Amino acid sequence: xxxxxxxTLVILAAAGFFLLxxxxxxxxxxxxxxxxxxxxxxxxxxxxxxYARLPRVILAALTGGALALAGVIFQALLRDALATPFTLGVxxxxxxxxxxxxxxxxQTIGIFPATWPAAFIGAAITIAIVISIATQSRxxxxxxxxxxxxxxxxxxxxxxxxxxxxAGFAQSFAIVRxxxxxxxxxxxxxxxxxxxxxxxxxxxxxxxxxQLNLLxxxxxxxxxxxxNLASLMLMAxxxxxxxxxxxxxFTGPIGFIGLLIPHALRLQLGADHRTLxxxxxxxxxGFLILCDTVARTAMAPAEIPVGVITALIGGPFFIWLLHxxxxxxxx
Amino acid sequence: MNLFTLSDLRFRFDSVEVLRGFxxxxxxxxxxxxxxxxxAGKSTLMSILSGYLEGYEGGCSFLNVELREWKKQSLGQxxxxxPQLVRLEFPFTAEQVVLMGRTPHCRGLxxxxxxxxxxxxxxxxxxxxxxxHREFSSLSGGERQxxxxxxxxxxxxxxxxxxxxxxxxxxxNQLYTYSLLRNLAHSGMSVIAVTHDLNLAAQHADRLIVLAxxxxxxxxxxxxxxxxxILADIFQINAKICKGPAERSWVxxxxxxxxxxxxxxxxxxKPQ
Numbered sequence: 001x002x003x004x005x006x007x008t009l010v011i012l013a014a015a016g017f018f019l020l021x022x023x024x025x026x027x028x029x030x031x032x033x034x035x036x037x038x039x040x041x042x043x044x045x046x047x048x049x050x051y052a053r054l055p056r057v058i059l060a061a062l063t064g065g066a067l068a069l070a071g072v073i074f075q076a077l078l079r080d081a082l083a084t085p086f087t088l089g090v091x092x093x094x095x096x097x098x099x100x101x102x103x104x105x106x107q108t109i110g111i112f113p114a115t116w117p118a119a120f121i122g123a124a125i126t127i128a129i130v131i132s133i134a135t136q137s138r139x140x141x142x143x144x145x146x147x148x149x150x151x152x153x154x155x156x157x158x159x160x161x162x163x164x165x166x167a168g169f170a171q172s173f174a175i176v177r178x179x180x181x182x183x184x185x186x187x188x189x190x191x192x193x194x195x196x197x198x199x200x201x202x203x204x205x206x207x208x209x210x211q212l213n214l215l216x217x218x219x220x221x222x223x224x225x226x227x228n229l230a231s232l233m234l235m236a237x238x239x240x241x242x243x244x245x246x247x248x249x250f251t252g253p254i255g256f257i258g259l260l261i262p263h264a265l266r267l268q269l270g271a272d273h274r275t276l277x278x279x280x281x282x283x284x285x286g287f288l289i290l291c292d293t294v295a296r297t298a299m300a301p302a303e304i305p306v307g308v309i310t311a312l313i314g315g316p317f318f319i320w321l322l323h324x325x326x327x328x329x330x331x
Numbered sequence: 332m333n334l335f336t337l338s339d340l341r342f343r344f345d346s347v348e349v350l351r352g353f354x355x356x357x358x359x360x361x362x363x364x365x366x367x368x369x370x371a372g373k374s375t376l377m378s379i380l381s382g383y384l385e386g387y388e389g390g391c392s393f394l395n396v397e398l399r400e401w402k403k404q405s406l407g408q409x410x411x412x413x414p415q416l417v418r419l420e421f422p423f424t425a426e427q428v429v430l431m432g433r434t435p436h437c438r439g440l441x442x443x444x445x446x447x448x449x450x451x452x453x454x455x456x457x458x459x460x461x462x463x464h465r466e467f468s469s470l471s472g473g474e475r476q477x478x479x480x481x482x483x484x485x486x487x488x489x490x491x492x493x494x495x496x497x498x499x500x501x502x503x504n505q506l507y508t509y510s511l512l513r514n515l516a517h518s519g520m521s522v523i524a525v526t527h528d529l530n531l532a533a534q535h536a537d538r539l540i541v542l543a544x545x546x547x548x549x550x551x552x553x554x555x556x557x558x559x560x561i562l563a564d565i566f567q568i569n570a571k572i573c574k575g576p577a578e579r580s581w582v583x584x585x586x587x588x589x590x591x592x593x594x595x596x597x598x599x600x601k602p603q
Contacts, residue, residue: 226435
């Protein structure tokens with residue numbers, strides 16, 4: 001049962017963690033900045049704050065939130081505790097698009113750096129292929145989705161390996177760098193568009209949170225309790241894929257968040273998606289801000305790929321959580 | 332009042348025809364038990380009646396509207412279904428599982444006072460209040476079955492479909508559950524249960540349907556259906572039928588005879 005008081009407390013705690021990281025992270029960096037100088041628009045503090053750190057923090061928040069939310073959605077859809085935003089092939093479709101753009105030598109497509117639209121188009125084509133195959137059978141099932149996604153994943157990864165193998169030295173370096181993933185500053189217009197898309201996806205997921213509870217138990221269970229199974233599964237797949245594709249296009253693949261955050265929160269809060277979805281969104285965002293701050297400051301001026309930090313910080317924390325709950329039956 | 336009307340109902344899984352065409356009408360206020368050997372099509376029939384399996388041929392209407400035409404939410408308010416087995420991947424509590432039965436009635440994010448009342452009542456009637464806050468996965472098979480029953484009761488539907496609802500229950504709870512189902516039926520609900528326990532069905536059901544090889548082999552009052560020749564034909568068992576409580580049939584089974592066992596295979600699995 002969802003207790004209003006408990007729900008409010010959980011959301012306040014998650015929002016508190018998110019706000020704390022979001023407010024403190026822009027103040028930390030290899031160069032010290034004075035907030036008074038930032039406020040009065042004095043160089044270089046104003047530029048460092050508004051054009052280097054703040055957009056990066058916003059992108060980290062959106063990416064972390066989107067990947068954690070996509071993880072929750074895919075785990076419910078596939079009823080698989082190990083499902084991640086990358087299980088159904090969207091990430092490899094994105095990566096194939098970006099790698100093709102790098103190998104073709106394109107610098108820009110329209111007004112954007114070539115890898116962004118290429119990664120997004122790659123993901124969109126993957127989604128279309130998976131849906132067209134998965135819906136050909138008598139009914140769309142998680143199992144068909146999973147197998148189709150895994151097959152597409154394998155094919156895209158093989159194509160990436162081939163392109164990487166036949167690429168020149170500079171292209172090969174660019175490919176490896178993109179595949180490592182990372183948060184970089186983006187312009188505010190792009191961030192606003194991304195934020196709008198992610199917030200709309202979040203509100204749809206919240207609206208369907210009751211039905212996701214049922215879907216995470218089973219398809220027959222959901223279908224006989226008032227859920228239109230085909231439309232819910234399609235919505236969940238599209239939502240999770242859109243969230244993954246939209247952030248992966250800008251950041252490359254960042255692993256572990258989609259697995260770690262939902263599980264860590266399930267251990268503490270239980271499996272009710274009405275709490276899990278908003279908590280994962282906020283904590284995922286805060287966690288990636290934290291990891292990105294460590295990534296850009298730990299070995300400054302050099303940067304560590306943020307995916308390395310998410311696993312290095314998140315892994316031990318997750319094991320500690322599991323250890324502290326070892327009396328429980330789940331996991 | 333006719334709730335379900337089935338006409339020449341057929342269903343196939345790939346090349347295997349599981350239901351091979353039969354007519355059937357199911358009434359309100361009646362407790363119906365469906366029996367039959369493994370693979371007879373009982374669970375498939377329940378899945379069709381629940382609205383889950385839609386790829387059937389022939390007609391299957393509920394309240395004179397074809398099941399496929401019903402909106403899922405509306406159907407969920409009318410028909411509750413308990414599957415054979417419920418396994419949870421994630422740590423839901425027993426109470427949260429019961430609450431899921433209210434989804435067809437829910438309008439917002441939080442439960443309404445009506446939802447809370449229905450959940451409390453369903454948990455009390457199924458004796459599950461004591462483990463409301465325990466993880467569903469930590470419960471025994473019988474306790475889980477009672478929680479799933481509570482979830483279906485919380486749905487407050489007109490029809491209750493149950494696929495082997497007492498498999499994991501101890502004797503006391505088996506008897507309690509069947510008495511509860513009969514009382515629900517006699518208070519106006521329609522209860523349709525698949526079972527392998529012929530005596531539980533004989534003692535509690537108003538109507539017994541025997542399904543064999545995808546068609547209805549017998550249909551009527553348990554006393555008229557449970558006959559030695561029918562049991563021998565359909566289940567390939569030797570049984571004696573006597574009168575039990577309330578003059579209802581009681582089946583005594585004979586153990587399988589040695590010639591029915593394959594001695595060659597038994598030798599193979601003997602400890603060396």
